[in-house]
Amino acid sequence: MDCVSTGGNVKVLAKAIHSLSRIGEELYLEPMEDGLTLRAVNSSRSAFACFMLSPLFFQRYQAPPDQAFHCKMPIKSVQAVFRSLSSLERSVEKCRIQMNSEKSRLTITLHCKHGLLKTHNLSFQDCESLQAVFDKESRGNVLQAQPRLWVDTVLHFPPSLEEVCVSVSGERVWLKNHVEDDADPSRAMMTELCLSSEEFDHFAISSQNSITFCLKELRGLLTFAESSGLPVSMYFDDPGSPVVLSVSDSVLEANFVLATLSEDSHQHSHSNSKAERCKAQPPPDDFMSDDMDSYLIAMETSELAVPSYEPAPHPCSTNHRARLSSTRQEEEEEEEEELLDRPPSKKFCSLFFGSVLPASTQLTSQTTRSQEVLASDSEDEGEKE
Amino acid sequence: MLLQVFALLGSMPLSTQSQSESDEYILVASLDNARNLSNILKAISFKDHAIFNATQNGLKVTVEDSKCLQANAFIQADIFQEFTIRQDVIGFQVNLTVLLDCLTIFGGSTVPGVSTALRMCYIGYGYPLTLFLEEAGVVTVCKINTQEPEEPLDFDFCSTNVTNKVILQSDSLKEAFSELDMTSEVLQLTMSPSHPYFRLSTFGNSGNAHYDYPKDSDMMELFQCTKTQKNRYKMSLLKPSTKALGLSCKVSVRTDSRGFLSLQYLVRNDDGQICFVEYYCCPDEEVDEE
Numbered sequence: 001m002d003c004v005s006t007g008g009n010v011k012v013l014a015k016a017i018h019s020l021s022r023i024g025e026e027l028y029l030e031p032m033e034d035g036l037t038l039r040a041v042n043s044s045r046s047a048f049a050c051f052m053l054s055p056l057f058f059q060r061y062q063a064p065p066d067q068a069f070h071c072k073m074p075i076k077s078v079q080a081v082f083r084s085l086s087s088l089e090r091s092v093e094k095c096r097i098q099m100n101s102e103k104s105r106l107t108i109t110l111h112c113k114h115g116l117l118k119t120h121n122l123s124f125q126d127c128e129s130l131q132a133v134f135d136k137e138s139r140g141n142v143l144q145a146q147p148r149l150w151v152d153t154v155l156h157f158p159p160s161l162e163e164v165c166v167s168v169s170g171e172r173v174w175l176k177n178h179v180e181d182d183a184d185p186s187r188a189m190m191t192e193l194c195l196s197s198e199e200f201d202h203f204a205i206s207s208q209n210s211i212t213f214c215l216k217e218l219r220g221l222l223t224f225a226e227s228s229g230l231p232v233s234m235y236f237d238d239p240g241s242p243v244v245l246s247v248s249d250s251v252l253e254a255n256f257v258l259a260t261l262s263e264d265s266h267q268h269s270h271s272n273s274k275a276e277r278c279k280a281q282p283p284p285d286d287f288m289s290d291d292m293d294s295y296l297i298a299m300e301t302s303e304l305a306v307p308s309y310e311p312a313p314h315p316c317s318t319n320h321r322a323r324l325s326s327t328r329q330e331e332e333e334e335e336e337e338e339l340l341d342r343p344p345s346k347k348f349c350s351l352f353f354g355s356v357l358p359a360s361t362q363l364t365s366q367t368t369r370s371q372e373v374l375a376s377d378s379e380d381e382g383e384k385e
Numbered sequence: 386m387l388l389q390v391f392a393l394l395g396s397m398p399l400s401t402q403s404q405s406e407s408d409e410y411i412l413v414a415s416l417d418n419a420r421n422l423s424n425i426l427k428a429i430s431f432k433d434h435a436i437f438n439a440t441q442n443g444l445k446v447t448v449e450d451s452k453c454l455q456a457n458a459f460i461q462a463d464i465f466q467e468f469t470i471r472q473d474v475i476g477f478q479v480n481l482t483v484l485l486d487c488l489t490i491f492g493g494s495t496v497p498g499v500s501t502a503l504r505m506c507y508i509g510y511g512y513p514l515t516l517f518l519e520e521a522g523v524v525t526v527c528k529i530n531t532q533e534p535e536e537p538l539d540f541d542f543c544s545t546n547v548t549n550k551v552i553l554q555s556d557s558l559k560e561a562f563s564e565l566d567m568t569s570e571v572l573q574l575t576m577s578p579s580h581p582y583f584r585l586s587t588f589g590n591s592g593n594a595h596y597d598y599p600k601d602s603d604m605m606e607l608f609q610c611t612k613t614q615k616n617r618y619k620m621s622l623l624k625p626s627t628k629a630l631g632l633s634c635k636v637s638v639r640t641d642s643r644g645f646l647s648l649q650y651l652v653r654n655d656d657g658q659i660c661f662v663e664y665y666c667c668p669d670e671e672v673d674e675e
């Protein structure tokens with residue numbers, strides 16, 4: 001793979017990496033024909049983030065000949081290359097990323113002002129493809145707002161706050177910090193913020209709902225969204241099913257899929273094989289619930305049309321790491337569903353990066369404002385292969 | 386006791402010392418702004434002890450590390466408002482950390498127009514170094530014990546042996562130094578009449594990194610490289626030079642036939658006067674090719 005980004009896009013790339021570092025410790029890179037994908041997942045598999053950069057993001061983009069190429073590396077090493085955002089802005093003119101699969105080496109070259117050339121050779125490991133299988137379009141609730149609104153809102157919560165609870169009802173959205181049942185009442189502080197639907201660019205609520213998820217991960221996306229100025233959309237359903245936070249424009253799309261606490265996760269008797277997520281919080285086994293075939297985060301490596309697991313109508317308690325198989329990356333996707341429709345149980349859910357396929361319809365630089373009309377819905381998924 | 390400090394309140398300008406006292410000092414150096422001394426000393430303060438060497442020309446302060454690194458700060462006599470020396474050469478050793486603490490005893494805040502005035506006095510061998518510091522009418526007297534000065538290392542670095550020399554504007558190097566991969570044990574310097582001309586390399590846990598400065602860069606003020614040389618220096622020894630780099634506007638980088646490194650920094654103080662800081666470093670023993 002060989003790609004070159006210039007000007008402001010170098011900073012966007014750097015911000016994407018910094019954003020991903022808030023999620024996991026490793027950066028998964030997957031260069032494909034239709035763009036470069038950067039992903040990260042946290043250790044308990046309860047948060048997943050993905051940035052998809054289309055070839056148009058780059059001044060030059062050359063995908064590797066080997067389509068099934070994916071690798072990972074410690075995210076700190078890549079962050080070190082892009083450490084100082086201000087100096088990136090000031091002095092970097094061009095950034096070239098080349099992958100040498102024989103030597104397992106990623107070379108990042110920064111062409112700076114005054115002729116200075118910074119070359120970083122980082123080693124990577126081959127790995128399985130990391131993908132989340134989820135379908136944000138099928139979510140019953142969608143909120144979209146300018147990043148400023150989200151940033152100003154979370155500002156009211158202390159930096160140490162682990163989890164935030166978002167409730168929607170009628171024309172209002174409440175955000176409050178999640179307080180553990182067993183918290184010391186004399187020390188607990190409750191912060192609650194209410195926003196009217198008018199503050200949002202888009203407000204579509206199917207039913208009264210309340211979800212709780214990790215704030216730190218949301219902040220990771222917000223730092224990116226704020227600098228890019230792109231509106232942030234939140235797709236969610238009932239507690240227990242993951243919330244999807246998304247920003248996109250014509251050349252990139254970012255999705256953060258975060259687990260939410262399920263209603264009865266307060267009871268510690270709930271069995272869970274995952275490691276604890278946000279410090280000492282009770283681990284949420286949210287997406288171990290019934291409809292996981294439509295939104296589950298999984299390590300999908302099986303091939304094509306064969307589902308890698310049997311869709312279960314009953315709660316599964318197995319750790320989805322067990323589903324990892326050693327076959328190649330799964331390529332098949334289905335068309336994205338209409339909003340509110342649940343996909344039939346045996347079908348795969350679309351992979352989100354259908355929406356950034358370079359197509360003539362997307363050559364305009366307009367930011368997609370209303371999320372339910374993503375051009376991707378009608379994309380021919382076959383192009384990706 | 387290493388240090389005695391007396392704070393005197395009320396107006397007592399430093400100049401009203403008794404005549405007889407002044408006669409006793411073999412060295413008197415005064416500055417209206419103590420920062421003109423403290424800033425430059427901070428650039429070499431990676432060790433506790435410093436060797437002071439005063440001559441007619443001014444003050445030279447030396448700090449050494451592991452017999453492999455030497456840093457010198459030169460403050461010429463004309464930087465001082467008063468510089469009186471009654472011997473050809475005066476040498477002593479003091480605790481540099483303590484000295485800096487004293488020089489910045491008033492907090493070191495940079496309120497415009499307010500500065501700490503300094504009068505540094507030395508009676509002679511066996512006597513403490515006395516500092517009179519005044520700011521806004523408050524006077525502090527500090528007496529710092531001195532020790533027998535050690536003989537500074539002689540790196541035997543002379544211009545005739547210099548193989549490669551470049552002079553760079555500090556700004557470009559500052560960025561590189563601040564980003565150096567500290568997990569690398571060495572900093573490798575490549576200087577060559579051909580590509581890559583001037584290169585800093587690190588070999589850390591996640592991989593290696595190279596910073597290349599082409600010879601025709603507008604940051605490169607002078608480029609005189611005769612032979613391709615690749616030398617490695619311990620990162621821990623060179624990292625402290627970042628402070629001197631930070632203060633400077635230009636830096637000259639020279640290597641000699643043995644691979645010894647000389648870094649010379651041109652520093653402008655608060656009043657725009659020029660001082661110099663230099664670092665000498667021995668190459669790391671194991672010199673393997675990459």
